[in-house]
Amino acid sequence: MSVTAAPGFRAAGVTAGIKPSGNRDVAVVINDGPSRAAAAVFTRNRVKAAPVLWSQQVVAGGRVRAVVLNAGNANACTGAPGFQDAHATAERAAAALDDSAGEIVVCSTGLIGERLPLPALLDGVDAAVAEAARDGGLAAAGAIRTTDTVAKIAFRRGAGYTVGGMAKGAGMLAPSLATMLSVITTDADLTSEQCDRLLRAATARTFERVDSDGCLSTNDTVVLMAGGASGVTPDEAEFGLLLTEVCADLARQLVADAEGASKSIAIEVVGAADEDDAVEVARAVARNSLFKCAMYGQDPNWGRVLAAVGTTSAAFEPDDLNVAINGVWICRRGAVGDDRSKVDLAPREVTVTVDLSAGSAAATVWTTDLTVEYVHENSAYST
Amino acid sequence: MSVTAAPGFRAAGVTAGIKPSGNRDVAVVINDGPSRAAAAVFTRNRVKAAPVLWSQQVVAGGRVRAVVLNAGNANACTGAPGFQDAHATAERAAAALDDSAGEIVVCSTGLIGERLPLPALLDGVDAAVAEAARDGGLAAAGAIRTTDTVAKIAFRRGAGYTVGGMAKGAGMLAPSLATMLSVITTDADLTSEQCDRLLRAATARTFERVDSDGCLSTNDTVVLMAGGASGVTPDEAEFGLLLTEVCADLARQLVADAEGASKSIAIEVVGAADEDDAVEVARAVARNSLFKCAMYGQDPNWGRVLAAVGTTSAAFEPDDLNVAINGVWICRRGAVGDDRSKVDLAPREVTVTVDLSAGSAAATVWTTDLTVEYVHENSAYST
Structure with a gap:
C-alpha cells in the first residue's frame, strides 16, 4: 500500500542504472492534490548531502508536488557540482510534470563522495514520472532499497482518510548506505504548518529513537505530503496518532532489517x-x-x-x-x-x-x- | 624501572589467587617519603567502583602512603558490601605498614558485579607488603595486567630527580576489564597542590585523549605520589613536561596493546x-x-x-x-x-x-x- 495507499498520489520505481546490481534505483512519489501542503525533517548532521540542502529550501515553502529519490549514490560531499546535480534532478522532474522545480523534493542514498551519473538519473526521472500510477507504491519502496533485504511500507486508516508510507535504511547501521529515507502521504486536508508540527512530533518519538550504531547520516530525510483528496480535515490528535503509528511501524522495520544485526x-x-x-x-x-x-x-x-x-x-x-x-x-x-x-x-x-x-x-x-x-x-x- | 625508578619507593606483585590463570594479581606501591604529597584523577563515570569511592576520600587529604592494586575483579556495582571490602583492603595494608588506612589508595580491575574473594586478597596484601622492594616495580606492573599482553612502564630523568610509572588497560577497549589504572612516582619534592595541578594537566592531554571505544570504565584511576627523597624542588614547568611525557608514553602503550585492535x-x-x-x-x-x-x-x-x-x-x-x-x-x-x-x-x-x-x-x-x-x-x- 505504501505511499499510494491514500488517494491522490501516484508513484513508480524504475531502473536507471545507478545500482551496479541492475535493480530499480529511481523512484518518484507524485502528489496530485488538490493541496500541496507538506513538511519534512532532515538529518542533524552539519555535513549535509546536496539533496538535503536542496530539499530544505523546497520544504521551507510548505508545498511539495513530488519527491524524487535515487539509491546507489548519496550525492554527499560533492560540493557545488553536487548541488547542481540535485537541482538538475528537480528541474527534470518539474519539466516532466509541467510544474515548478521549487516544489520538488530530492532524496539520495548510497556512496558518499562520488558524483551522480547524471544522464542516467535524468532518464530515470523521465521514465519514473511516465510510469507513475496508483499501483506504483511498492515499486517505489523497492527502488529506494540499498542493503535493505525487504521493502518497508506501512499504512493506517483514519476517519475518512488514509496515512501511508515507505522507508529505506538500516537505521544508521550501514556505512555510506546508512541513510534513512521515508516518504509519507495522506489524503487528509492539512495546512503545511500542521504537517510540520505533526511530523516533528511523530518522528521525535519514532525515527529519532532508532539508534543502531550512533552514526548520523548526511542524507536522512522524512517527507510528509498531505494531498487533501479526501476533503476531510482530520481531528489533529487522531491524525497525529496514526502518523506516529505509521512512523513507528516503519522505524521498527528498519531495526528488524538492520545490516549485520542478530538482535x-x-x-x-x-x-x-x-x-x-x-x-x-x-x-x-x-x-x-x-x-x-x-x-x-x-x-x-x-x-x-x-x-x-x-x-x-x-x-x-x-x-x-x-x-x-x-x-x-x-x-x-x-x-x-x-x-x-x-x-x-x-x-x-x-x-x-x-x-x-x-x-x-x-x-x-x-x-x-x-x-x-x-x-x-x-x-x-x-x- | 616502573614505579620504583625513583628512590624512596618500594613495590611488589604477588599471586593471591584472584585471577583464574594463577598469575600475579595483587600489587603494592609504597612511598617511604619523607613526603607523602599525592594527587589522583578518577573516572568521570557516575557509576564508580567501590575502590574509586574509597580512594577519592583518601586523596582528598593530599597524602598517600601506599597504593594497593588488584586485577581479576573490579569490585564495581557491589554496593555497600563492596565499599567495606575496599576499606578492609586499605586497613590490611595499613596494618602491615603500621600506618593509617586513610592514606592507602585502593585500585581494582576485572569483572564487574561480583564480590572480591576477600580472604585471598587480604593474604595477598600481606604478602605484597612483605615482599615490597626497590626492584619490585616490574612485578607490580605485571600483577595489574588483565588482558594486557605486556606490562606498561615508563620513566624520565629530570634535574636531580626521576619520574616513573606503570599502567594497565587496553584503553576502554576491553569489557569489564576495561579499566585503566596507573601509578606514577617521583622523588621530587612537591606539594599535594602541585601534584594535583600537574597531574590534571598531564592526564588531560594524554590518558584522557586515548579513546579506543568510547566506553568509560567504572574504575579508572591515575595516582601520582611525590616522595621527596631527592630533596630537589623541581622547576614546575620541567617537571610538568616530564610527567606529561611519562603519561603519554604509558598512554601510547595502552593503545598499542588494545584488545582486538589491528590499527x-x-x-x-x-x-x-x-x-x-x-x-x-x-x-x-x-x-x-x-x-x-x-x-x-x-x-x-x-x-x-x-x-x-x-x-x-x-x-x-x-x-x-x-x-x-x-x-x-x-x-x-x-x-x-x-x-x-x-x-x-x-x-x-x-x-x-x-x-x-x-x-x-x-x-x-x-x-x-x-x-x-x-x-x-x-x-x-x-x-
Whole structure:
C-alpha cells in the first residue's frame, strides 16, 4: 500500500542504472492534490548531502508536488557540482510534470563522495514520472532499497482518510548506505504548518529513537505530503496518532532489517525524572559498544548497562539503579540482583529495562547488537 | 624501572589467587617519603567502583602512603558490601605498614558485579607488603595486567630527580576489564597542590585523549605520589613536561596493546578555532563505528570522517573541510581530493588529519580500529 495507499498520489520505481546490481534505483512519489501542503525533517548532521540542502529550501515553502529519490549514490560531499546535480534532478522532474522545480523534493542514498551519473538519473526521472500510477507504491519502496533485504511500507486508516508510507535504511547501521529515507502521504486536508508540527512530533518519538550504531547520516530525510483528496480535515490528535503509528511501524522495520544485526533490542528507561533524561540514558546504552557486543554474545552483562548509564547527566543515584533483561531483574539497587542464568537471550527480540528510580517518565530507544557481521559488512564496503 | 625508578619507593606483585590463570594479581606501591604529597584523577563515570569511592576520600587529604592494586575483579556495582571490602583492603595494608588506612589508595580491575574473594586478597596484601622492594616495580606492573599482553612502564630523568610509572588497560577497549589504572612516582619534592595541578594537566592531554571505544570504565584511576627523597624542588614547568611525557608514553602503550585492535590510529585535528573544538572533533571521529570498521578494512573512507565531523558543534564550514589519511589529502574543501589509491593503510600505525580551516588550534586523540576480534573478545567475555 505504501505511499499510494491514500488517494491522490501516484508513484513508480524504475531502473536507471545507478545500482551496479541492475535493480530499480529511481523512484518518484507524485502528489496530485488538490493541496500541496507538506513538511519534512532532515538529518542533524552539519555535513549535509546536496539533496538535503536542496530539499530544505523546497520544504521551507510548505508545498511539495513530488519527491524524487535515487539509491546507489548519496550525492554527499560533492560540493557545488553536487548541488547542481540535485537541482538538475528537480528541474527534470518539474519539466516532466509541467510544474515548478521549487516544489520538488530530492532524496539520495548510497556512496558518499562520488558524483551522480547524471544522464542516467535524468532518464530515470523521465521514465519514473511516465510510469507513475496508483499501483506504483511498492515499486517505489523497492527502488529506494540499498542493503535493505525487504521493502518497508506501512499504512493506517483514519476517519475518512488514509496515512501511508515507505522507508529505506538500516537505521544508521550501514556505512555510506546508512541513510534513512521515508516518504509519507495522506489524503487528509492539512495546512503545511500542521504537517510540520505533526511530523516533528511523530518522528521525535519514532525515527529519532532508532539508534543502531550512533552514526548520523548526511542524507536522512522524512517527507510528509498531505494531498487533501479526501476533503476531510482530520481531528489533529487522531491524525497525529496514526502518523506516529505509521512512523513507528516503519522505524521498527528498519531495526528488524538492520545490516549485520542478530538482535532487535528495545532499551526501555523507566522511573526517569523527565523524558529527556529517559532518552539520554536509553541512547547511551544503545550506543555502548561493549553492551552491544554482550548482546551479540547472549551475555546478560548488566555491569555494562550500568557503566553506560553512568556516563549520562540524567538524574539518578547509582545505588538506586535497577536493570532487567527480558523481564529478569538481574541488577537491583546498583548491585547484583536475580540469577542471571534465568535470562533467555536466545530470541532475536530483547528488552532491556533500566529503572532510574528518579521519577515517573519513560522512553524507549530501539537498537541492535554489535556483531562480527556488522564489522565485516562495514569494513568491506567501499573497497 | 616502573614505579620504583625513583628512590624512596618500594613495590611488589604477588599471586593471591584472584585471577583464574594463577598469575600475579595483587600489587603494592609504597612511598617511604619523607613526603607523602599525592594527587589522583578518577573516572568521570557516575557509576564508580567501590575502590574509586574509597580512594577519592583518601586523596582528598593530599597524602598517600601506599597504593594497593588488584586485577581479576573490579569490585564495581557491589554496593555497600563492596565499599567495606575496599576499606578492609586499605586497613590490611595499613596494618602491615603500621600506618593509617586513610592514606592507602585502593585500585581494582576485572569483572564487574561480583564480590572480591576477600580472604585471598587480604593474604595477598600481606604478602605484597612483605615482599615490597626497590626492584619490585616490574612485578607490580605485571600483577595489574588483565588482558594486557605486556606490562606498561615508563620513566624520565629530570634535574636531580626521576619520574616513573606503570599502567594497565587496553584503553576502554576491553569489557569489564576495561579499566585503566596507573601509578606514577617521583622523588621530587612537591606539594599535594602541585601534584594535583600537574597531574590534571598531564592526564588531560594524554590518558584522557586515548579513546579506543568510547566506553568509560567504572574504575579508572591515575595516582601520582611525590616522595621527596631527592630533596630537589623541581622547576614546575620541567617537571610538568616530564610527567606529561611519562603519561603519554604509558598512554601510547595502552593503545598499542588494545584488545582486538589491528590499527593504532592518531586522529589529528588542525585548523581548529580552539583546542576544545579540536578535541571534540577528534573524539567524534575516534568514536565513529563506521570509520573504525573502514580502518579495519584498510579503506580510506573519508566520507565517514566527514560524517563524524558533522555531528560536532565545532566551528567549521562543511565546504572548507580537508582530510588526509597517512599524509594523502583525499578530501579537499569538503569533496573528493587526491587519489585514494595513494593511501597505504597496510601499516599498523595510521594518522588521520582533519583540517577544520577555522583557526590555528590543534589536538590529537589516539584510538584503534573496530575489528572482528574486538567483537569476539567482548561478546565472549563473561559467559
